[in-house]
Amino acid sequence: MKNNQFGKKGWTPDRIANLDGKTYVITGTTSGTGFEAAKLLLSKGANVVMLNRNPKKSTQTIAALKLELGNHIDVLAIKMDLAEQASVKKAAAEVLKTVPQIDALICNAAIAQVPKQTITADGWESQMATNHFGNFTLQALLFPLIDKSNGRIVTVGSMGYNLGIKTIQFDDMNWDKKYSPNGVYSQSKLAQIMCVYELQNRLQKAGKSNVKAYACHPGASNTSLIKTSGSLMTRFIWQLMKLSPLVQSAEKGAYPQLMCATESDLDQSGFYGPTKRMHTVGPVGAHKLEPHAKDKEVAQRLWEISEKETGVTWNI
Numbered sequence: 001m002k003n004n005q006f007g008k009k010g011w012t013p014d015r016i017a018n019l020d021g022k023t024y025v026i027t028g029t030t031s032g033t034g035f036e037a038a039k040l041l042l043s044k045g046a047n048v049v050m051l052n053r054n055p056k057k058s059t060q061t062i063a064a065l066k067l068e069l070g071n072h073i074d075v076l077a078i079k080m081d082l083a084e085q086a087s088v089k090k091a092a093a094e095v096l097k098t099v100p101q102i103d104a105l106i107c108n109a110a111i112a113q114v115p116k117q118t119i120t121a122d123g124w125e126s127q128m129a130t131n132h133f134g135n136f137t138l139q140a141l142l143f144p145l146i147d148k149s150n151g152r153i154v155t156v157g158s159m160g161y162n163l164g165i166k167t168i169q170f171d172d173m174n175w176d177k178k179y180s181p182n183g184v185y186s187q188s189k190l191a192q193i194m195c196v197y198e199l200q201n202r203l204q205k206a207g208k209s210n211v212k213a214y215a216c217h218p219g220a221s222n223t224s225l226i227k228t229s230g231s232l233m234t235r236f237i238w239q240l241m242k243l244s245p246l247v248q249s250a251e252k253g254a255y256p257q258l259m260c261a262t263e264s265d266l267d268q269s270g271f272y273g274p275t276k277r278m279h280t281v282g283p284v285g286a287h288k289l290e291p292h293a294k295d296k297e298v299a300q301r302l303w304e305i306s307e308k309e310t311g312v313t314w315n316i
């Protein structure tokens with residue numbers, strides 16, 4: 001692996017200059033890396049628009065942020081349940097109505113390891129619905145404003161992209177035949193990452209937009225992810241793992257998405273995250289992405305199916 005372009009310590013938020021006048025839209029700020037990322041952006045003077053599914057938790061989050069950073073912070077919460085297309089569409093419309101610019105949309109929210117196959121109102125398996133289709137629609141609908149702002153789209157993936165099957169299971173996208181909590185999580189994260197590079201290809205081909213798209217992951221971070229949607233057993237295993245040196249703080253887990261949202265001239269072809277101990281912890285920088293995540297043929301097919309399934313077309 002090449003030396004880290006940001007030096008031995010890797011990328012850290014010290015590199016973020018003043019963010020006065022910048023606006024970041026971020027999903028899932030009620031806990032974990034999303035909370036930490038929102039806090040850091042606000043502490044640097046940015047405006048933050050939080051898209052969360054639970055308004056009560058949003059209110060508590062804003063109160064916690066104000067307690068820590070002061071009442072002057074510019075933060076707004078809009079309700080959005082990524083698992084429901086109707087809610088994503090409503091939230092996107094509200095963002096377009098109320099927010100004048102988007103310097104970066106940070107797609108951070110996700111669920112993981114849902115123990116039993118659950119089908120959402122839109123007819124999709126819940127991890128695919130939330131992590132892939134929800135983000136696909138949100139990004140497409142906010143794209144015109146991100147484009148107008150010459151902004152970025154940041155996708156928070158996972159090393160899980162490489163832990164399941166190494167392609168998209170087009171013949172059974174709801175995993176009716178052999179549901180696996182882990183397998184479907186991996187699939188949803190692979191789908192998210194593939195769409196980042198497919199978006200780059202489409203933008204490059206169209207040649208008329210300055211929007212940049214980035215893929216990153218938080219390594220293994222001490223957050224609420226498994227507690228929220230995992231089974232008792234996975235929660236127990238995760239509790240034990242948290243005690244090991246293979247797990248870092250949620251704050252450090254937020255660095256890759258913060259880097260992708262703010263670092264100037266960052267290479268879009270990279271995949272960003274912690275670089276040590278199998279990419280679970282350590283200095284943040286670019287690291288290897290397995291070729292199946294950039295398979296153009298599969299990505300194109302996934303994109304077309306996703307447009308058809310969601311009924312949303314990207315205006316690129």
Ligand SMILES: NC(=O)c1ccc[n+]([C@@H]2O[C@H](COP(=O)([O-])OP(=O)(O)OC[C@H]3O[C@@H](n4cnc5c(N)ncnc54)[C@H](OP(=O)(O)O)[C@@H]3O)[C@@H](O)[C@H]2O)c1
Pocket residue numbers: 027028029030031032033034051052053054057080081082083084107108109110111112130156157158159160217218219220221222223224225226228253
């Ligand atoms: N933690 C890790 O080790 C790890 C490893 C690899 C990748 N990741 C990725 O890191 C990202 C952040 O996760 P985290 O670890 O910080 O987990 P987390 O603490 O559980 O935070 C997830 C956030 O997403 C929100 N969310 C979940 N479902 C939602 C929905 N349907 N609509 C809107 N918001 C929803 C949660 O809101 P509620 O409070 O309402 O539940 C919460 O704010 C995810 O993309 C995850 O896949 C994490």
